[in-house]
Amino acid sequence: MLEQSDFTKSTSSKSTKLVHGGVRYLAQGDIKLVREASLERGLLCRNAPHLVKNQTFIIPSYSWWERPWFTIGLKLYDLLAGKLSLGPSVAISAKETIAYIPTIKTQKLRGGVLYHDGQFDDSRLAINVLQTVFEQGGYAINYLLVTNLLKDEKGKLIGLQAYDAENNQPYTIRGKIILNATGVFTDQILKMDNPGNATSIRPSQGVHLVLDKEFLPGDHALMVPKTDDGRVLFLVPWHGKVIVGTTDTPITESSLEPRALESEIDFILTTAGRYLTRPPQRADVRSVFAGLRPLAAVNGNSQRTKEVSRSHKIMVAPSGLVSILGGKWTTFRKMAEEVMDVVETTANWPPKPSVTRELKVHGAATPDPLNILSNYGTDATRIQALIAERPELEEYLSSHLKIIKAQVIWAVREEMARTVEDVLARRARALLLDARESIRLAPETARLMAQELGYSEKWQQQQVQQFTQVAQGYLLT
16 A cells, blocks of 8 residues: 555544444435444444444434434434444433533523444554554555556556655556555546546545533533534544534645635634533634545535535546545445455456454554553553653653653554654644644654654754644644
């Protein structure tokens, strides 16, 4: 697997952190997608329990009809998950709703509905999946950008050219088949194959704001069932903060580092403020991040991205290029299973049954809420062994975010982190949790990395400068 930047640099690290069947898709009548996602959610809870957890959500009701309406819908949601359901949905009183969400606006509150969905750490899961790939005999390389596709005299793909951005070196890699799974950049690869290809991806931007825990002090998440643009809004506890989102804004150009629009920020603050006793202000926002959904719009005519299906599509070009478009985090395993079946057929390989349904992800272990390294699963023991060798690595890099210095060394040695941004944005998540705090951590992170990699002081300075520049885009000034 070749990755042009760092693993999960963009979309895959900037989700709402939910592994969910999709309550909204149920309302749209997409029963098949909800059923598939609900089953995959259950499998992820089994196969990566250190990163995927059962999260309770509260939908508040302010009209007499909302509570019975949502209760009926969510009972169907439970039913679709079958044996892999995370728990039953139940109607709750106004008193119970306030007990679960102490900061909820109480005026005209009639009660609510409690339901269950999954929550996870997206980048950490991706890193563990890639470690599983290596354990199964595969390879994944970051900072290796595909620049060209190679074909034989019959126009069939036989390999590609790639550029190593870290060492400034080009490579030619031969391959019997090439799978294009590049998200919002899918069309770039399709046009390398055939410059006349029509656009296949409709990027849609989703923005999230991160607030302090005081806005949602309990363990329960809040779901706003209908916003002004007909979507839903989530307020979800995550790593000691609260993630609020998301938006659905059509975007014409894909970028690795998209930026939130002022209108999106205002929309989230205004909508969340209608449901909380203390409406959040710009000064309360610790970080703002934007990701782009790679919506497959092969036959889509709708101009509204919220109506474009979140289902995935698989295409095979005359050259033999296999492309997978669209999809969502929750169904990544099923998407991979289906596209590998197509790869086998396209390459005329004998079919092999997938083993991933029951395959434990690297690090799989029962979580320990008292252990700040619980997210690392079984690797936590190995990080503790590192600390036993070098006790100074147990010191906090950030006591506020509960990040220790050993995590930096571990990210470099075992998780292919190459830059300060790799560590602070995607291995330790500091940038998403508190952008200003992450800027403060950059110099020490660079020092630890340089010590481990044998890099110069000049490299450290460049890294701090580059990271600070990126992090400025996560701050609300």
